[in-house]
């Protein structure tokens with residue numbers, strides 16, 4: 001029987017270096033012989049993703065609840081494919097997941113429990129790497145971009161909401177370090193986790 005792949009989620013505020021680190025991690029896992037793919041949410045290529053992209057680029061407006069549900073739908077529509085990949089042995093590195101959904105919408109003022117509900121039942125991550133960076137440090141990196149949500153006041157709230165969502169699958173990574181050091185910390189964390197999960201026998205993913 002094929003051993004299933006791991007579901008590795010990478011989370012953090014905007015400018016925390018997630019995308020670069022996800023790419024590095026995928027490359028490193030592949031080089032060490034692990035069948036691995038990168039997944040990114042929101043997936044802006046699907047129908048829901050196009051609506052989300054237009055909203056983020058401030059080309060359209062939507063009710064806060066409606067956009068929250070669209071982000072969730074954007075994950076749900078990917079679940080069947082992702083669970084098939086995991087069960088056939090592919091490890092997935094996921095750049096943002098439901099935690100971003102809850103953290104951003106609750107930072108805007110929506111009720112936290114309400115925000116959690118639509119994502120209940122999504123594949124449970126094996127490990128969540130939280131790239132932690134203060135907003136001052138994030139701003140030093142050339143400032144936020146032009147998209148909706150990329151504003152200091154909101155990002156401060158988002159970071160605060162993220163910390164409310166942590167459980168024992170979360171590993172905090174100090175993202176203020178050099179790129180190489182962050183990469184090293186992530187790699188050490190993943191190696192440790194893989195050793196432990198292989199020893200314990202990886203449990204089936206909750207769906």
Ligand code: NYM
Pocket residue numbers: 014041042056071072096097098100101102104105148149150
């Ligand atoms: N975002 C992302 C949400 O508000 N809810 C979600 O469920 C997800 C996955 O979209 N500022 C926000 C966080 C980001 C923005 O993400 C786009 P990215 O990784 O910058 O493309």
Ligand code: MG
Pocket residue numbers: 014015147
């Ligand atoms: Mg962004």
